[in-house]
Amino acid sequence: MRAPGVASSYPTLAPWQVNLAMRTMGQKLSDSISISDVASMCRLSFCYFVRAFTNTVGIAPYAWFVQQRILSAKALLSETPMPLAQVALECGFSDQAHFTKAFAKASGMTPAKWRRLAKTLEPNGSIGSQTPICNLVNWSGQAHSSPPTMQQAQLDRGQVAQTPFR
Structure with missing residues (x-):
């Protein structure tokens, strides 16, 4: 005290x-x-x-600011066919490279991969019936989760996950 x-x-x-x-x-x-x-x-x-x-x-103010930009980018990625370079500029990033680096750091994957996984959602907003869209785009500004991996999405749909041999 x-x-x-x-x-x-x-x-x-x-x-x-x-x-x-x-x-x-x-x-x-x-x-x-x-x-x-x-x-x-x-x-x-x-x-x-x-x-x-x-x-x-x-969270530090600038980190919060960048997090909000990433959330805004996730909304644009999931709702529009806008090119990544345009999404980057709309969300205040100087270029696509800067956007991709910040997005990957925050989300654990590139924006293009995130968009591809977000497009695997069914019309009701889920992958299979497991992941609601609110897990992909968190409107509350709280910590957000990444979309599931392709393997998780396949398993949710009852498909057999195949491991690539590369």
């Missing part, structure tokens, strides 16, 4: 600051963003804002 008047070593944001920061970053997914500007809008220094945002949300 800390003494009255002593600042906590784990700063957090007030609810209005969290809402303002997330709303500001969420509205600028296709643009570049300055975390310093967001910190200023919240009336905090850059360093304090980054620490407080991380303590409050559980």
Whole structure:
């Protein structure tokens, strides 16, 4: 227990600051963003804002911003036939290579592979009847799961999974 008047070593944001920061970053997914500007809008220094945002949300502000871009990209990949380069630009990535690298780091697979697996979904939004589409595109902004592997999709459909010999 800390003494009255002593600042906590784990700063957090007030609810209005969290809402303002997330709303500001969420509205600028296709643009570049300055975390310093967001910190200023919240009336905090850059360093304090980054620490407080991380303590409050559980992820650093720029990492949260990139995560939102990836979620936006997943929605475009699953709902449109848009080329990957265009998806990259729509979601604020400088080019397709940067997009692919960030997407693969966040999802464990490339956007093209993710799209192919997402297309294996049946019209009711599932693979077989096991995986709802909300597992592929998480609209809540929480940690998201990747689509199942091709082998898992085949098993869900009752098909025999074949291991490639390469």
